[in-house]
Each structure stands twice: as C-alpha cells, then as structure tokens.
Amino acid sequence: KAGVTQTPRYLIKTRGQQVTLSCSPISGHRSVSWYQQTPGQGLQFLFEYFSETQRNKGNFPGRFSGRQFSNSRSEMNVSTLELGDSALYLCASSLGGQGNYGYTFGSGTRLTVV
Amino acid sequence: QKEVEQDPGPLSVPEGAIVSLNCTYSNSAFQYFMWYRQYSRKGPELLMYTYSSGNKEDGRFTAQVDKSSKYISLFIRDSQPSDSATYLCATSLMDSSYKLIFGSGTRLLVRP
Numbered sequence: 001k002a003g004v005t006q007t008p009r010y011l012i013k014t015r016g017q018q019v020t021l022s023c024s025p026i027s028g029h030r031s032v033s034w035y036q037q038t039p040g041q042g043l044q045f046l047f048e049y050f051s052e053t054q055r056n057k058g059n060f061p062g063r064f065s066g067r068q069f070s071n072s073r074s075e076m077n078v079s080t081l082e083l084g085d086s087a088l089y090l091c092a093s094s095l096g097g098q099g100n101y102g103y104t105f106g107s108g109t110r111l112t113v114v
Numbered sequence: 115q116k117e118v119e120q121d122p123g124p125l126s127v128p129e130g131a132i133v134s135l136n137c138t139y140s141n142s143a144f145q146y147f148m149w150y151r152q153y154s155r156k157g158p159e160l161l162m163y164t165y166s167s168g169n170k171e172d173g174r175f176t177a178q179v180d181k182s183s184k185y186i187s188l189f190i191r192d193s194q195p196s197d198s199a200t201y202l203c204a205t206s207l208m209d210s211s212y213k214l215i216f217g218s219g220t221r222l223l224v225r226p
Contacts, residue, residue: 004157031212043158043202043216056213090157096212103214105150105157 002026004093004106012112018079021109025072025093032074033103034066037088046089049074050096081113117141120203120217128225133190137203137217140184144215145208147179149188152200152219161201162188193224 005024013019025032034046045058049068066076072093078085088110092103120137127133135149146165150158162177164170170177176189186203203217 042218048212107157
C-alpha cells in the first residue's frame with residue numbers, strides 16, 4: 001500500500017516568489033492536513049481539508065493557502081516567499097472520521113528560500 | 115507559554131535501558147494524546163495514541179496519560195540503537211480532532 005507522497009522533496013526559491021507543493025494521500029483517505037516544521041517552532045498546523053472543504057486553519061498569514069481536489073490530492077501554495085518560510089512542509093492523511101487518529105505523514109518537502 | 119512543553123534533549127542512554135519521555139500540556143480540554151517518532155529526513159510516524167487518561171501498551175512501548183497533572187509519558191523498554199530518533203508528543207481537542215498540537219520533540223540516542 002503506497003504511503004503519503006509529497007512532491008517535490010526539495011525546493012529552492014528566491015524571496016518574493018511563490019511555490020506550490022503537492023500531496024497525494026493514501027488511497028481511501030479523505031482528510032489531508034499540512035504542517036510546517038522548523039527548528040525554532042517545531043511542527044505547526046497549517047490547515048486541514050476533507051472532501052475538498054477546509055475544516056480548520058492554523059495561525060498563518062494569508063500568503064499560505066491550500067486546496068483539495070476531488071481525488072483527495074492536495075496542494076498548498078505560499079505566495080511572496082519570505083526567508084522565514086524556509087522549513088520542512090509535511091502533509092498527513094487519514095480516513096477523516098471523528099476520533100480517527102490514523103494520521104500518516106509523508107516525508108515532506110524541504111523548502112529553502114534564499 | 116506553549117500549549118505542549120517537551121524537553122528537547124538530547125537524551126543519551128545505553129542499549130537495553132528503559133527510556134522515559136515526557137510532555138506537559140496546559141489545556142485541560144485536550145482529550146487525545148499521541149506519540150510520534152521521527153527519523154532524520156523522514157516524516158513523523160505514529161507510535162501510540164490514547165484517549166483521555168490511562169495507560170496503553172504496544173510491545174516495548176507504553177504510553178501514559180495523567181490528566182490530573184496534565185502529564186503524558188512514553189516508556190521504551192529494552193531500548194535499541196534503532197530507537198534513536200526524535201520523539202514528538204501531540205494532543206488534540208475533541209471538537210477539532212483533525213488539528214494536532216505538537217511538542218517540540220525530544221532527541222533520543224541509544225548507544226550500542
């Protein structure tokens with residue numbers, strides 16, 4: 001059974017540019033969550049999607065956005081990149097039912113902003 | 115103050131030792147508690163999860179939740195060098211169970 005796939009694995013962007021990251025969840029999983037991981041702040045929740053609807057959003061500026069497609073694949077976009085956006089971006093998928101904690105994480109996309 | 119506090123370590127133990135990893139949290143409304151293991155250059159892997167207070171055991175791993183003191187623990191028996199990783203505790207409210215709040219992680223090194 002394939003795991004959560006995130007592409008690309010590594011990305012280098014210039015300040016001011018925008019970036020799109022992709023996440024393919026485990027087959028049958030309808031919930032996709034995104035997290036940002038940095039040495040200083042640890043893992044922080046960005047947003048969660050279920051059946052193409054955003055159900056919850058973390059405390060990040062509007063430059064961070066996401067969406068989910070009908071096949072449950074998800075993308076997140078960061079516009080007007082800042083140096084502080086350099087981080088490991090992790091995607092996690094689950095079945096999505098209440099109380100289901102079978103979150104499976106991908107290996108992440110490491111974004112470096114220069 | 116962070117909602118979930120965790121000692122970053124590193125924690126270095128000899129092979130075969132019993133390891134105790136701990137977190138404290140501030141919000142008494144948290145109901146779900148999880149432990150994740152993260153190897154270098156990998157995403158977190160779910161090890162254990164518990165609901166409310168109590169103990170849960172799975173092989174060499176035991177998770178404990180004490181809601182009265184807002185304290186969660188993970189014990190690893192007969193630790194192995196392959197257990198060397200960063201261990202993250204996480205928690206969640208009941209009404210937004212799809213948002214996890216993580217501790218900063220404890221780096222564990224098991225020496226052969």
